[in-house]
Amino acid sequence: xxxxxxxxxxxxxxxxxxxxxxxxxIQNTLKPIQGYEQVAIRSALGRVLATDIYSxxxxxxxxxxxxxxxxxxxxxxxxxxxxxxxxIGSSFAGHPFEHEVxxxxxxxxxxxxxxxEGTDTVIMQEHVEVEGKTIRIHAGENRAxxxxxxxxxxxxxxxxxxxxxxxxxxxxIGLLASLGIPEVQVVRRLRVAFFSTGDELNTLGEPLSIGQxxxxxxxxxxxxxxxxxxxxxxxGVIRDKPDVVERAFLQAAQQSDVIITxxxxxxxxxxxxxxxxxxxxxxxxWKVAMKPGRPLTFGRIQQALFFGxxxxxxxxxxxxxxxxxxxxxxxMGMSPPFRLQLRVPCITPLKKLAGRTEFQxxxxxxxxxxxxxxxxxxxxxxxxxxxxxxxxxxIILPMECTEVRAGDEVTVEPxxxxxxxxxxxxx
Ligand code: AMP
Ligand code: MG
Numbered sequence: 001x002x003x004x005x006x007x008x009x010x011x012x013x014x015x016x017x018x019x020x021x022x023x024x025x026i027q028n029t030l031k032p033i034q035g036y037e038q039v040a041i042r043s044a045l046g047r048v049l050a051t052d053i054y055s056x057x058x059x060x061x062x063x064x065x066x067x068x069x070x071x072x073x074x075x076x077x078x079x080x081x082x083x084x085x086x087x088i089g090s091s092f093a094g095h096p097f098e099h100e101v102x103x104x105x106x107x108x109x110x111x112x113x114x115x116x117e118g119t120d121t122v123i124m125q126e127h128v129e130v131e132g133k134t135i136r137i138h139a140g141e142n143r144a145x146x147x148x149x150x151x152x153x154x155x156x157x158x159x160x161x162x163x164x165x166x167x168x169x170x171x172x173i174g175l176l177a178s179l180g181i182p183e184v185q186v187v188r189r190l191r192v193a194f195f196s197t198g199d200e201l202n203t204l205g206e207p208l209s210i211g212q213x214x215x216x217x218x219x220x221x222x223x224x225x226x227x228x229x230x231x232x233x234x235x236g237v238i239r240d241k242p243d244v245v246e247r248a249f250l251q252a253a254q255q256s257d258v259i260i261t262x263x264x265x266x267x268x269x270x271x272x273x274x275x276x277x278x279x280x281x282x283x284x285x286w287k288v289a290m291k292p293g294r295p296l297t298f299g300r301i302q303q304a305l306f307f308g309x310x311x312x313x314x315x316x317x318x319x320x321x322x323x324x325x326x327x328x329x330x331x332m333g334m335s336p337p338f339r340l341q342l343r344v345p346c347i348t349p350l351k352k353l354a355g356r357t358e359f360q361x362x363x364x365x366x367x368x369x370x371x372x373x374x375x376x377x378x379x380x381x382x383x384x385x386x387x388x389x390x391x392x393x394x395i396i397l398p399m400e401c402t403e404v405r406a407g408d409e410v411t412v413e414p415x416x417x418x419x420x421x422x423x424x425x426x427x
Contacts, residue, residue: 011355035188047186058152074144122147165335193256240270263311292382312382361391
C-alpha cells in the first residue's frame with residue numbers, strides 16, 4: 001500500500017514507513033552482541049544461554065517408584081484369585097533395599113525409592129491387604145510394570161536439553177539443577193542508556209511551576225528495561241539545546257550498546273533529536289505509520305544503535321513494546337520469542353482514520369459465559385498514561401481499518417505486565 005499525505009479524511013503520510021517495514025529494517029540492521037560470562041544457575045534467571053546444553057546423565061538415573069506401596073515381580077501378580085507375597089524389607093528414597101527380591105517376595109517401597117533388583121512393578125498401598133509380614137493382592141486390579149519411573153524417562157544421557165539463545169526460565173534453572181549443572185555460560189548483559197529531553201521536565205519531589213510536568217518517561221523506560229533484564233544507564237534529562245543534546249548523545253554512545261531518548265522528535269522548534277542524529281550519526285527512518293508513536297527515529301551513533309521515541313508517555317510505551325522489545329531481544333542473542341496475539345470480539349465500538357496501524361489500549365477479560373472479549377480503556381490520546389495502567393493488552397487495528405462495530409473480532413496482544421489472574425474464567 002502506498003502512503004500519501006494525510007488529509008482530513010485519512011491519515012496516510014508519504015514520509016512514514018509501515019510498522020512491518022520498520023520492524024524489518026530494524027531486524028536487518030541488528031547483530032547479536034558478542035561477549036559471554038559464566039554465572040551460577042541461581043543468577044541465570046532471565047539470562048540468555050550462550051551455548052547449547054547437553055545432559056551428562058540419565059534422569060532418573062535408576063528405576064524408582066512413583067507411588068507409596070510394594071515393589072513386586074510382575075509375574076507374581078495373580079491372574080485369578082489372590083496372591084500372597086512376603087515383605088522382606090523396605091526401600092525409602094535415599095535408602096535402597098540392597099538384595100534381590102525372589103518370586104513370592106515383595107519390598108515395602110516409597111515414592112522415589114530405588115526399585116529393588118528382581119522387581120518391575122509397584123502396587124499402590126491402597127490396593128493390598130496387609131497381614132503382619134504378608135500382603136494379599138487381588139487379581140485384575142494391577143498391571144505388570146505399573147507405577148515405575150524408568151531410567152532416562154525425563155532426560156536421556158547425551159540429549160540436548162536447552163538451546164543457545166534461550167532466555168532461562170524457573171523451570172530451566174530447575175532442569176539444570178536436576179542434571180547437576182552448577183553454572184552456565186550466558187550472553188553478557190546488554191547496556192542500554194536512556195534519557196529524557198525537554199525544558200518542561202521537572203524532577204520528582206520538586207513543586208511544579210506553571211508549564212512544567214514531571215518526567216514520567218524515564219521511570220516507565222527504566223521499569224520496562226529492567227523487566228527485560230538489561231543493564232540500564234540512566235542519563236537523566238537533557239535540555240532542548242542543540243549543543244547539549246549533541247554532547248549527551250556522544251557521551252551515551254561511549255558507554256552503551258543502545259541509546260533511547262524520549263521527546264524532541266517532532267518537527268517543532270525545540271525538537272533537535274533527528275537533526276543531531278543526522279549530524280553526528282545515521283538516520284535509518286524517522287516516521288512510522290502508526291498511532292500513537294508516528295515520530296519514531298531509528299539510527300546509529302558510532303557502534304551504538306539509536307531509538308528516538310516520541311515524548312508522549314503512551315507513545316513511549318507503545319513504541320517500546322512494538323519495536324524496542326523485539327530489537328533488544330535480538331541484540332541479546334535471544335531466539336525470536338513467541339508473540340501471543342489473539343482474535344477476540346471487541347465489545348466497544350471503535351473509530352479510526354485509515355492510514356496508520358493503531359495500538360489502542362484494551363482490557364482483555366472473560367465474559368459471563370467464560371469467553372474472552374476485549375473492551376477499550378476509553379479515551380485514546382497519547383498523553384493519557386492512565387490508559388496504559390488500566391490496559392492489559394493492545395488492540396491492534398490495521399492501517400486500512402476505519403471502524404470496529406461492537407462484537408467485531410479484533411487482534412489483541414497481551415502486555416507483558418498483564419496480570420493473568422484477571423483472565424481466570426469465572427466459571
Ligand atoms: P515532544 O516529543 O518533546 O514534543 O513531547 C511531546 C509531549 O510529550 C509533550 O507534551 C511533552 O511535554 C511530553 N513529554 C516529553 N517528554 C516527557 C517525559 N519525559 N515525561 C512525560 N511527558 C513528556
Ligand atoms: Mg520536547
